Amino acid sequence: MSVFWEALKEAVLLLVHGDRYVYEVMWMSIKVAGSATLIGMVVGVPLGTWLALRRFWGWAAAATVLNVGLTLPPVVVGLFVFLLLSRQGPLGGLDLLYTPGAMIIAQFFIAAPVIAAITMGGVASVPKDVRLQAMGLGASRWQSLWLVLREARVTLISGVVAGFGAAISEVGAVMMVGGNLSVAGHNLTGTMTTATMALVRQGEYAIAMAFGLILLILAFVITYLLTRTQQGLRRRWLQP
Amino acid sequence: MRRLGVLSCLLVSVGLGPWLVFATGCNGRMDSAGGPGGGTAAGESGAGKTSDLVVASTTSTQDSGLFDVLIPAFNRAFPQYLVKVVAVGSGEALKLGETGDADVLLVHSPQAEEVFMANGFGADRQPVMYNDFVIVGPESDSAGIRGLTDPGAALARIAGQRALFFTRNDASGTYSKEQALWRQAGLTPTGDWYRSTGQGMGETLTIAAQKGGYTLSDRATFLAKRKALSGLVILVVGAEELRNYYHVITVNQARNPQGARDFLTWITSPIVRHGLIGTFGVEKYGEPLFIPAAG
Incomplete structure (x- = not known):
């Protein structure tokens, strides 16, 4: 028990005093997971919308693949991206392995399916009448599509947040393709999750706990903002 | 369960030579105890009852595959222990010893080990091998x-x-x-x-x-x-x-002190050091990966 409290106390001190390495690693995490989520959004939202509104040959297979993507184990993603980017791999020439670029690619494959799947659910649950009525009132295809997305925006935001959450909390993929590298106490490719793993391995529980605290605080902040947004949106939507 | 044990025993002996049959007690001695060379009779007491034994070791013993040979062999000599291997750096292994979360350590960080012993966290420390x-x-x-x-x-x-x-x-x-x-x-x-x-x-x-x-x-x-x-x-x-010396250390605050002692006695016995450790890897790499410590 005393180990726990000691680590917690030291972790709070580290955060208050602003340890340089801790902040470098924190920013790397947010940068990588944020970029992956952004790209995941650009790909995932249209993909999910398309799957929600169109039925075509092979639709069931596509939806299944997407749902598998939802539960994709990060280590499997890491292994795939690692083998693709490794020296002997097909994309080895890009020299991307152990760079933030490689980490963004890996986390993209974790965030994008989450965003696409939740988008699909949200868009599919918007009543068909909304589109038909809009079209009937003379809206173009793009205008009616925009209307549907507006209708589903609470779910879309949840999807993006869930994607970010999946990306920032995973450790398997980013460890394999990022390598958790640092130079003389300066972070190169470490994230909060990989650094935590490495630090626990060394018995450095205090700094590991500091990262644990940041991840928890981040989770609270995100969830709080999400709940606020949902409530706010609903209120505005219900009182036009 | 038993059939599996016999099968893996067979596989291991085929792969690693006939001396192992003796070293691990395969020859129909599956359930009999008395660790080879160790001379402890602890194996007889725990028939049917198993207790956890946490072995903290370094990534090198795990990654090299040595533990895949050692742990099953130990388990055949001492079936009453459910061995749980935690493969970490020597630093964390020693930390797990300090907190009593591991019962026995196999580590290679002599200076840190001496500090560990001096601080009274370890009960016994013996050389096992080097690579x-x-x-x-x-x-x-x-x-x-x-x-x-x-x-x-x-x-x-x-x-x-x-x-x-x-x-x-x-x-x-x-x-x-x-x-x-x-x-x-x-x-x-x-x-x-x-x-x-x-x-x-x-x-x-x-x-x-x-x-x-x-x-x-x-x-x-x-x-x-x-x-x-x-x-x-x-x-x-x-x-x-x-050179890289490995020592086995029994933890003072161990939850399973008997198991820790049995492990130490077993792994430092000549038959395990020379028979199991000293020949590990010869077949695959043409040279042993670990050399038994003298004595």
Whole structure:
């Protein structure tokens, strides 16, 4: 028990005093997971919308693949991206392995399916009448599509947040393709999750706990903002 | 369960030679106890009842595959223990010993171990084996260290050329050895060429191979992973200061002190050290990965 409290106390001190390495690693995490989520959004939202509104040959297979993507184990993603980017791999020439670029690619494959799947659910649950009525009132295809997305925006935001959450909390993929590298106490490719793993391995529980605290605080902040947004949106939507 | 045990016993003996049959007590002695050489009779008491035995060891014993041989053999001699192996750096292994979360340790960080014993965290500490460290690097060897016998001189050339070097920086036995080598060479490695991975030996070797860098590795892990490390070769080898001694330590605050003692007695017995450890890897790599400690 005393180990726990000691680590917690030291972790709070580290955060208050602003340890340089801790902040470098924190920013790397947010940068990588944020970029992956952004790209995941650009790909995932249209993909999910398309799957929600169109039925075509092979639709069931596509939806299944997407749902598998939802539960994709990060280590499997890491292994795939690692083998693709490794020296002997097909994309080895890009020299991307152990760079933030490689980490963004890996986390993209974790965030994008989450965003696409939740988008699909949200868009599919918007009543068909909304589109038909809009079209009937003379809206173009793009205008009616925009209307549907507006209708589903609470779910879309949840999807993006869930994607970010999946990306920032995973450790398997980013460890394999990022390598958790640092130079003389300066972070190169470490994230909060990989650094935590490495630090626990060394018995450095205090700094590991500091990262644990940041991840928890981040989770609270995100969830709080999400709940606020949902409530706010609903209120505005219900009182036009 | 029993059938599986017999089968794996058979497989292991086929793979590793007839002496093992004796060493592990396969020959119909599956349930009989009395660890070979150890002479403890603890095995008889616990028939039907198992207790957890947590062994904290280093990534090198796990990555090299030594534990895949040792643990089943130990379990055949002492079926009453459910052995749980935690493979971590020597630093964390010692920490697990301090907190009493591990019962017995197999580690290779002599200085840290002596501090651990001096602080009263360990009950008994015995030498088990050693393996050696090697400096590995890219085939092209841009720093020109191939064939040097003095590891200090090799490190000096790497630093002089600012050739990419990956350090584990993880409180492992390998890392403390690396630091000692830099110190002996009178060098403080800093700069963009000296990069930390914070990870185990296997991962660090992968990174060195992928990036064409140098690193210090134990021979066992390097040989076990060699197939996945194309382009990475052993460059400096053989100096006395590159030896890596493993000790077994029983933890003072162990939850299973009897199990810890049994493990220590078993692993330090001549038959296990010479029969199991001293021949491990010969068949696969043409050379033993670990050399039994004298005595």
